[in-house]
Amino acid sequence: MARCPVCFRHCEIKDGALGFCGGRTAVDGKTVSANYGRITSLALDPIEKKPLARFCQGSYILSVGSFGCNLRCPFCQNYEISWSQEAFRFGETADRLSPEELVELAMNTRPRGNIGIAFTYNEPLIGYEFVRDTSKLAKDRGLKNVLVSNGTAELEILGEIAPYIDAMNIDLKGFRDDYYRDLLGGSRKQVMDFIQKAVETAHVELTTLIIPGENDSEEEIRDLSRWVGDLRNPDGQPVPLHITRFFPRFHMTDRGATDVKWVYHLADLARESVKYVYVGNC
Numbered sequence: 001m002a003r004c005p006v007c008f009r010h011c012e013i014k015d016g017a018l019g020f021c022g023g024r025t026a027v028d029g030k031t032v033s034a035n036y037g038r039i040t041s042l043a044l045d046p047i048e049k050k051p052l053a054r055f056c057q058g059s060y061i062l063s064v065g066s067f068g069c070n071l072r073c074p075f076c077q078n079y080e081i082s083w084s085q086e087a088f089r090f091g092e093t094a095d096r097l098s099p100e101e102l103v104e105l106a107m108n109t110r111p112r113g114n115i116g117i118a119f120t121y122n123e124p125l126i127g128y129e130f131v132r133d134t135s136k137l138a139k140d141r142g143l144k145n146v147l148v149s150n151g152t153a154e155l156e157i158l159g160e161i162a163p164y165i166d167a168m169n170i171d172l173k174g175f176r177d178d179y180y181r182d183l184l185g186g187s188r189k190q191v192m193d194f195i196q197k198a199v200e201t202a203h204v205e206l207t208t209l210i211i212p213g214e215n216d217s218e219e220e221i222r223d224l225s226r227w228v229g230d231l232r233n234p235d236g237q238p239v240p241l242h243i244t245r246f247f248p249r250f251h252m253t254d255r256g257a258t259d260v261k262w263v264y265h266l267a268d269l270a271r272e273s274v275k276y277v278y279v280g281n282c
């Protein structure tokens, strides 16, 4: 049995089996990425869609995703590639791209405004080896690297990729331990530690998806934004916060979309502590 070092779950994995996230396996008693270079999604997106509001505004970025996820958010917007039955089938069907091939694609899209590569759509860090190898090559070619992550990884894993990552959008999905643990299958502490370390080396922006009846109280948003308000990026600027609107998806269809007025109201509350607050999906 191999013990996975990537996230708080520290799965014990038998050779050839998959860890909880479906993206890692074990070979000769050592865990490795099972989704290395296995591509399920590829698109040239506006950087604002990551979302990043204060990093290379107006540019595009080649955005790439694989399969698997170490959380179990019932409202996942990308469940087809993250943790549904279909997601785990991508182990057999996903296309393959080497780091060299992906960097070449990114270079070829530079004339269309591309600044680099964004690792996104599913949770990239369960396959951190591909992120590390590709972003290193991309950096050598003068490209920017962006990570869009749930922040649920050990700091040693962040340390492996941090030298090559220019910007990150990290989910801070709520500000209660029970919300992270019981609804998402996550660890708020691990995410907060990750964010505090990430801001030391990369431009970081945070995203909070507002779920009606779960994390949408004034008190929770005030607590969350007070913590965010103390964070600073490497240039000394405050860390931006994106407050986004939920739509019923996947296993959470028992309630409607977040009321738009309430999203704007919570964003106004967040502005009491955070300088840059953006509203999304409204």
Ligand code: SF4
Binding pocket: 004, 005, 006, 007, 008, 009, 010, 011, 018, 019, 020, 021, 022, 023, 024, 069, 070, 126
């Ligand atoms: S990254 Fe995947 S295999 Fe590793 S501990 Fe987390 S859930 Fe388990």
